[in-house]
Amino acid sequence: MRELRYREAVREAIAEEMEADESVFLMGEEVGHYQGAYKVSEGLLARFGEKRVIDTPIAEAGFAGIGIGAAMTGLRPVIEFMTWNFSFVAFDQIISNAAKIRQMSGGTIDVPIVFRGPNGAAKQVASQHSHSVDPFYTNIPGIFVVMPATPRDAKGLLKTAIRCNDPVVFLEGETLYNVKGEVPDEGEEELIPFGKGRIGREGTDCTIVAFGRPYYETMQAAEKLAEDGIECEVVDPRTLRPLDLDLLVESVKKTHRCVVVHEHWPYGGPGAEIVDQIQRHAFDWLDAPIERVGSLDVPMPYASNLENFVLPTVERITDAVRKVTYSEKK
Amino acid sequence: MYLIRRFEEEAARAYAQGKIGGFLHLYIGQEAIAVGAAAALKDGDTVFQTYRDHGISLALGSTPEACMAELFGKDTGVSRGMGGSMHFFDKANGFMGGWGIVGGHVAVAAGAAFKAKYAGDDSVTLCFFGEGATNIGGFHEGLSLAGLWKLPIVFICENNQYAMGTPMSRTSAIQDLTLKAQGYGMHGDRFAGYDVATVRERVQQAVDRARKGEGPTFIEIETYRFRGHSMSDPAKYRSRAELEERKKKDPLAITKSQLTDAGMSLEAIDEVEEAVEEVVSAAVKAADAAEPAKEEVMFDSVMATKLGPKNREEAEV
Numbered sequence: 001m002r003e004l005r006y007r008e009a010v011r012e013a014i015a016e017e018m019e020a021d022e023s024v025f026l027m028g029e030e031v032g033h034y035q036g037a038y039k040v041s042e043g044l045l046a047r048f049g050e051k052r053v054i055d056t057p058i059a060e061a062g063f064a065g066i067g068i069g070a071a072m073t074g075l076r077p078v079i080e081f082m083t084w085n086f087s088f089v090a091f092d093q094i095i096s097n098a099a100k101i102r103q104m105s106g107g108t109i110d111v112p113i114v115f116r117g118p119n120g121a122a123k124q125v126a127s128q129h130s131h132s133v134d135p136f137y138t139n140i141p142g143i144f145v146v147m148p149a150t151p152r153d154a155k156g157l158l159k160t161a162i163r164c165n166d167p168v169v170f171l172e173g174e175t176l177y178n179v180k181g182e183v184p185d186e187g188e189e190e191l192i193p194f195g196k197g198r199i200g201r202e203g204t205d206c207t208i209v210a211f212g213r214p215y216y217e218t219m220q221a222a223e224k225l226a227e228d229g230i231e232c233e234v235v236d237p238r239t240l241r242p243l244d245l246d247l248l249v250e251s252v253k254k255t256h257r258c259v260v261v262h263e264h265w266p267y268g269g270p271g272a273e274i275v276d277q278i279q280r281h282a283f284d285w286l287d288a289p290i291e292r293v294g295s296l297d298v299p300m301p302y303a304s305n306l307e308n309f310v311l312p313t314v315e316r317i318t319d320a321v322r323k324v325t326y327s328e329k330k
Numbered sequence: 331m332y333l334i335r336r337f338e339e340e341a342a343r344a345y346a347q348g349k350i351g352g353f354l355h356l357y358i359g360q361e362a363i364a365v366g367a368a369a370a371l372k373d374g375d376t377v378f379q380t381y382r383d384h385g386i387s388l389a390l391g392s393t394p395e396a397c398m399a400e401l402f403g404k405d406t407g408v409s410r411g412m413g414g415s416m417h418f419f420d421k422a423n424g425f426m427g428g429w430g431i432v433g434g435h436v437a438v439a440a441g442a443a444f445k446a447k448y449a450g451d452d453s454v455t456l457c458f459f460g461e462g463a464t465n466i467g468g469f470h471e472g473l474s475l476a477g478l479w480k481l482p483i484v485f486i487c488e489n490n491q492y493a494m495g496t497p498m499s500r501t502s503a504i505q506d507l508t509l510k511a512q513g514y515g516m517h518g519d520r521f522a523g524y525d526v527a528t529v530r531e532r533v534q535q536a537v538d539r540a541r542k543g544e545g546p547t548f549i550e551i552e553t554y555r556f557r558g559h560s561m562s563d564p565a566k567y568r569s570r571a572e573l574e575e576r577k578k579k580d581p582l583a584i585t586k587s588q589l590t591d592a593g594m595s596l597e598a599i600d601e602v603e604e605a606v607e608e609v610v611s612a613a614v615k616a617a618d619a620a621e622p623a624k625e626e627v628m629f630d631s632v633m634a635t636k637l638g639p640k641n642r643e644e645a646e647v
């Protein structure tokens with residue numbers, strides 16, 4: 001194993017898949033000459049040339065559509081949204097076209113396409129640039145939704161996504177690109193399957209389900225709680241559609257308590273979906289209602305004091321765990 | 331123009347000190363456009379701009395204190411600390427916002443012009459955007475409707491040569507952008523925007539036409555931004571030589587030499603500049619001292635109907 005940054009892990013996955021398969025190409029704003037707005041695609045233009053690393057004008061609906069058409073006819077596009085906030089102008093292409101084509105065509109046409117880019121709030125970029133888009137895309141049958149928290153998961157899942165014959169929404173973390181983590185050595189190929197979660201930390205007292213950016217706040221919260229003798233099991237589902245229900249249920253059956261942590265707004269979304277599934281499949285094992293911690297129910301304000309107040313914090317996670325374990329703050 | 335320049339230079343400094351967060355897109359080099367265009371308007375007119383919005387907001391009359399406070403995330407800011415650099419709003423001065431999604435505000439601006447036509451008032455809307463925005467659907471739908479319904483609006487494309495790091499030669503099949511507007515049946519104009527008087531005169535012609543009910547105009551103005559796309563962009567895609575060449579057409583230098591040619595003394599210009607210095611440093615001081623943005627404003631401002639959450643407990647789940 002070696003250490004890579006999240007952005008390098010994503011880059012490696014793209015490069016390896018491009019190396020292996022001529023039909024894979026990368027398209028998006030500033031992915032080539034500029035080396036990527038977040039430097040994810042740095043060096044790829046020099047390596048693969050302008051035919052396969054393609055800069056587009058600002059035209060998300062256009063290049064999402066180009067990608068879908070190319071995928072229908074045999075290519076494997078990797079379409080980068082500079083951030084997922086800008087996918088909204090291409091939403092129609094994803095929901096009405098990419099997700100529908102296969103069934104509409106009676107199963108005759110595959111759409112092997114990956115839409116990827118950074119998701120979620122960054123730092124003080126205000127309401128129009130701070131969306132965690134997972135609730136919008138997880139509602140749609142016909143696409144996979146992947147949201148890796150670690151470099152290793154990002155690499156292994158992106159490779160799976162590029163080889164997948166269906167549309168994949170791949171949500172990276174704008175604030176995670178600098179995170180370092182272990183990734184298998186070069187030459188040791190790892191493909192992480194969709195629908196398989198990962199235990200981030202073992203524990204017996206409470207399950208915390210966390211994905212994306214607040215996975216890290218959750219791990220910190222778990223360490224803090226351990227100091228008070230509360231051992232949390234942190235489970236990262238990694239793919240939000242499909243969910244690894246077996247892993248979640250198995251953990252809850254062990255701990256009897258559960259908190260779900262997410263960056264998205266509280267109304268609905270994968271956070272609520274996870275709670276619903278767990279309560280239906282592990283009702284008899286639960287000793288407390290499941291709690292959720294997410295962003296507050298407001299558009300993201302600019303001011304840093306308020307942004308920090310809106311995003312899920314370590315303190316709100318520890319509070320939620322204390323609530324479901326009926327334990328006082330020490 | 332000098333106020334905008336000095337305001338933004340101080341903002342850049344405050345950004346480096348960590349007093350301003352998020353994205354900060356500077357307008358340095360483009361000031362003649364905002365100032366010239368604002369001078370062509372009258373009370374009741376409305377203006378829409380992208381995230382590169384400090385210049386026009388100041389030109390329309392927003393106070394430097396309120397603008398700086400917004401950048402500092404303070405309650406006294408033009409958007410009470412909710413919007414930040416990209417989202418200045420100043421309704422009293424006709425400024426309907428800095429908008430973050432490329433092309434997203436074009437049809438919205440046409441909607442403000444639609445209102446004028448609907449209400450039968452004679453107000454006009456200005457809508458600014460960059461050349462990069464002329465490739466996105468929102469731009470085309472906005473122009474299409476404005477042209478069809480002959481709305482009283484002037485679209486101003488500030489062609490500063492680069493959309494983030496990409497020159498227009500790599501984003502558009504045609505280089506004369508007025509051709510794009512022609513297809514929507516509107517007037518077109520195209521000129522260089524380094525001389526503030528020219529900007530005022532040409533925008534005035536378009537505004538007058540719109541006010542008389544003769545339909546929208548699309549104006550492409552050649553300009554150049556001296557800084558990167560935003561503070562995080564080192565602008566490696568252009569050469570030092572290119573930048574230096576372009577700086578020879580600095581609208582501030584041009585205005586200054588016009589003023590001295592017209593007989594204004596250097597001392598008189600110095601006095602104006604000193605007055606601006608005082609205004610800007612007072613704005614920074616005031617922004618520093620102001621109250622941070624407030625929780626209750628964040629909750630209360632979401633919707634006019636006060637049925638939403640009012641505090642953290644109500645906003646949790």
Ligand SMILES: Cc1ncc(C[n+]2csc(CCOP(=O)(O)OP(=O)(O)O)c2C)c(N)n1
Pocket residue numbers: 029058060082086089380382430431432433459460461462463464490492493494559
């Ligand atoms: C729909 C959308 N896609 C991408 C972006 C990211 N983005 C912000 S500004 C920008 C470049 C815009 O260039 P231009 O329209 O020429 O205006 P300028 O910034 O030069 O004033 C890009 C790609 C965005 N804000 N919205």
